[in-house]
Amino acid sequence: MGLLQEDRLFPVDEGTRALARSLYATVKDLPIISPHGHTDPRWFAENEPFPDPAQLFVTPDHYVFRMLHSQGIPLEAMGVPRADGGPTETDGRKIWRLFASNFHLFRGTPSRLWLDHAFSEVFGVNERLSAETADAAYDQIADCLARPEFRPRALFERFGIEAIATTESALDDLRWHRMIRESGWQGRVVTAYRPDAVVDPEFAGFAENVAQLGQLTGEDTATWEGYLAAHRKRRSYFKEFGATSSDHGHATARTEDLPQAEAAALFARALTGACTAEEADAFRGQMLTEMARMSLEDGLVLQIHPGSFRNHSRPVLDRFGRDKGFDIPTRTDYVRALRPLLSAVGGDPRLTVIVFTLDETAYARELAPLAGVYPALKLGPAWWFHDSPEGMRRFREMTTETAGFYNTVGFNDDTRAFCSIPARHDVARRVDCAFLATLVATGRLDAEEAPEVAHDLAYRLAKEAYRL
């Protein structure tokens, strides 16, 4: 017996399970398209061994350390770095034992599925992690990590990744992407254009960032026209390193389509730091529409994923900084928020705008009806907290009837956790095959049509939507 049940995530009814199993057989070995994620390009550039098991699985994964923290374990004990550089646990084995002895906390969670998949399929660990098995698992994984076939590029190839997108700031020099390209290695690692630092007036150092964007592009970013031109040039630079998309994570889905003179005035105020919160919000919204217009010129796909209340705990932010598992979803409106952008460019089928949500109530009510009519709009997959069997099932159940399958874009893993990538795509493929099998078993889809849809959801839609 191993950690993984062969028929996991398939329907329990035997006949429907058999349908799901046979569909899954046709897609399980398809290459992985990972068009939106946060792996570190430096891994593939330098191709150094990953550090110890705790550094691979615990310390950097906020899904993991937030669950342990929720039961009272201090972040320091898991080696999470402090903002002030103060001491935190550095003994990988000690962190690992703490993790292992609390592994029961992950029962019923997707983290458990991902971790078991990586332990078993990547590292050959086949006993359930616990206080008792902690050391053996640690040793086995540590042994593996020392071997060449567990270096980043080798794993990339073993995972069957056809293409992966990382995400870089508009101000990033893309040195690691350059190093990958110059290395001659054939793995396809592309960047994505993430301009928060230069489109959000409330971002730390906004005016300096915009000035730096000017230096990088040779444009006069003190003017609205120069600023837009700088974006165009920078997007073009990102495209040289394979970028096919831009990525925008604002607090709300607000878009604007202001007259250019008004937008220019708003930009001028933003540069002086005199923007009100409302004006900053309007400016971010305006920039989404500007980015969409640039997309019509240069073909980059526009990704919008709003709705996270960042850094919810003030003490944790003060002590540990950003991205410590305290980003909490909020209710998000899309109907009024997306209207300016959609009225401006949403009717153009050359444009692809992909919207994600953390508010599942918008699936059936707002997003499926919008994606089911606007040529430019597509729905991103179940995401972040909803990147899970139940979350993916709800996504299909609540969007398919109104948007169909062909206004969705396959799966994104959106992860920093490299070893979880095959597991996440496997979960998505299984859940989608379970959904399709249920449609077939209930007369809503022909048995002959289902394999094509399964292939589309597992591979083709992501590849085509992201132009990879």
Added chain:
Amino acid sequence: MGLLQEDRLFPVDEGTRALARSLYATVKDLPIISPHGHTDPRWFAENEPFPDPAQLFVTPDHYVFRMLHSQGIPLEAMGVPRADGGPTETDGRKIWRLFASNFHLFRGTPSRLWLDHAFSEVFGVNERLSAETADAAYDQIADCLARPEFRPRALFERFGIEAIATTESALDDLRWHRMIRESGWQGRVVTAYRPDAVVDPEFAGFAENVAQLGQLTGEDTATWEGYLAAHRKRRSYFKEFGATSSDHGHATARTEDLPQAEAAALFARALTGACTAEEADAFRGQMLTEMARMSLEDGLVLQIHPGSFRNHSRPVLDRFGRDKGFDIPTRTDYVRALRPLLSAVGGDPRLTVIVFTLDETAYARELAPLAGVYPALKLGPAWWFHDSPEGMRRFREMTTETAGFYNTVGFNDDTRAFCSIPARHDVARRVDCAFLATLVATGRLDAEEAPEVAHDLAYRLAKEAYRL
């Protein structure tokens, strides 16, 4: 093999499926009560043949053309008329081929179920629509349409419709309903009172409309009392043509119960066109309560279905006008919004107020608790985008535990698509039987009780709630 699987939409578990199948057998041939819809009374008045297949299935059905449009097909190519009268496709066969070659877009949608049902059961087309089968299907349907047994009245009878309600503006002369009555045909086609044009201060030509209402009724609609009296007379006129309900589709569920002097002053401002948006909203809310009071006098059922953001795309509205698939649901509050009306008349069991929602989050949270206690309030069925297998299942799962079955009103098809009526009622009957079978299989309902409930949901509740 045909297009329709015999056990479609039943539970996949064999035992539960058998229960559902036997329940369904008891209701599948019951007459259709269609108490809320948008078929054209002219069809039944003139009884002319329907035009070509594209004019029947594609061009007028916004479910269909919005899905094709979402993939970049211009509305013109599907023959959707332009507001400026400019050219659009008129070749039915060409439109049909476009539709057929994109039929895969409807996989997993209720449109697919309805279309396949109509193709197969009404027109005997038994091959899946595709580019290859397009012409054969077109020819077969076109042949049928030329025959007398496919004229509107013949189909009405063949569909087993016991009663159908159309919906007409308060200013409509009901000529087609008069013509039906005078024809001697026995089909029961009734109207419903839809007074948007004369209760919404923001409706185009509101003051003129109100003046016209005065002319039609001989009342002085320049005064609040005269205006209310005109409504009473007009409702009475609609009742002569079988109306048993009024129908109200405001943007929100807001109701008001203002002192009469205040309502009269608001009406006076509305007539001058000087209302603010807030005042217009309050006036619409006040009129819902006034209509409820009239219902207590004349017995018409009051239907409220709020929550649609109409004509979301400005360019599409400009080019093609209203009702082009760009009406998008929004978050809707019911608890505070309905309180004035419910506090005024909600305790009176002689009144029936039926509320629909496009915001499913209100089912378990707001609407079931309200309908589960107020004598006058009933829940309309899953509606519009939610008129689908998953939508209907969610409706039952989220309302039954708190409101029971007997505060719901059976099924409404709410459709313009005449040939989809049997399909829609069939889907509703199957989904309800599947739900009841699951309750029986899980010990929540006795096997002996289920057939009575199935009959109630398929037939009795709609007939009684709508007094048909």
Added chain:
Amino acid sequence: MGLLQEDRLFPVDEGTRALARSLYATVKDLPIISPHGHTDPRWFAENEPFPDPAQLFVTPDHYVFRMLHSQGIPLEAMGVPRADGGPTETDGRKIWRLFASNFHLFRGTPSRLWLDHAFSEVFGVNERLSAETADAAYDQIADCLARPEFRPRALFERFGIEAIATTESALDDLRWHRMIRESGWQGRVVTAYRPDAVVDPEFAGFAENVAQLGQLTGEDTATWEGYLAAHRKRRSYFKEFGATSSDHGHATARTEDLPQAEAAALFARALTGACTAEEADAFRGQMLTEMARMSLEDGLVLQIHPGSFRNHSRPVLDRFGRDKGFDIPTRTDYVRALRPLLSAVGGDPRLTVIVFTLDETAYARELAPLAGVYPALKLGPAWWFHDSPEGMRRFREMTTETAGFYNTVGFNDDTRAFCSIPARHDVARRVDCAFLATLVATGRLDAEEAPEVAHDLAYRLAKEAYRL
């Protein structure tokens, strides 16, 4: 045949049902921990017989009389007392017959499950209630109630209740709890601290209530410091009678963490009755954080259950007073609302804050992400209208993936209906076992792990979270 199907609420698939059945066998006879409820301590203090069947099952149970009322039956006919003391039905048998002849209204509701369970398991009534069986059931239950083994203490023991919490106002003298303690009876009935009357500036008689709190505790409650000290003393008094928790049911989840001087000023304004609605709301929010700080000192668990719009119908409130089934859930925000409290004390693992919701949309979006990271925060079970098979299933499906099982606290029955307590816990145990069986059958939990989780959900988590 009886009223209860042996495998009720288990999955319909045979294999999964067998898993659920065997899990359930391990928990069905565990003692009942009822840490949050509204039974009357006087029952256990005096141990008098319960009155007639109607007084036991109909008149005091708002789940029951609201459903009958929703179909037009006046509250008077069910014996619900009028605020003005006017006449209502007093003939128990007549009320019972009305109830019995409308028993079909409860089809598909949890009330039906609870009632059938109590009829069958407590009173040996094994025929479905109806007009025909009404008298026989009435007689049988009335006979039982006259016997000593149906007195409150005997039922308490027969039900296997290990501990039950009632809820008393901060101003209550706890005389019944004292009488229980002095009686020498060993049943564990504890109180809980409910301070609405003295923390809500909008509560009737707030200033007098605060003055009374001062008298009860010997503190000067005219000052902020004295007022806080009085709370501390009163909590301590409640702890003498077993209290392990405080209980807070505000309209919203708002919390505040104001500087003490500002809080004191707000309190002073509240005492004068000069608070605005906004200030009253802020004061209630501040008091939640103050209570949390006191919990850090004295160990009481803090329970927050916001989101009910109380007494929705004005006419019913006027005629019958509060708590007549007209409390309706509303949309509730938690992310911003809880932030001040959580930033202040949410990181302290010594504190337990249990949050309930009537807005299920918050489960996956807000509450699971919050409880899945803050050490102090736990999720209360599906509650009130959601204390039902579908409600409990949704709770597990929407919270487990992000919060896991160990940030939840088992089951609360939250009921006044004493005879429904075993039924409610039985439903919860069955639904949780069904959920766990499904996880096992789909490879998301090991068969060997499931019994431990089942035991945790049925018993241990409630006992530990509530420190009982």
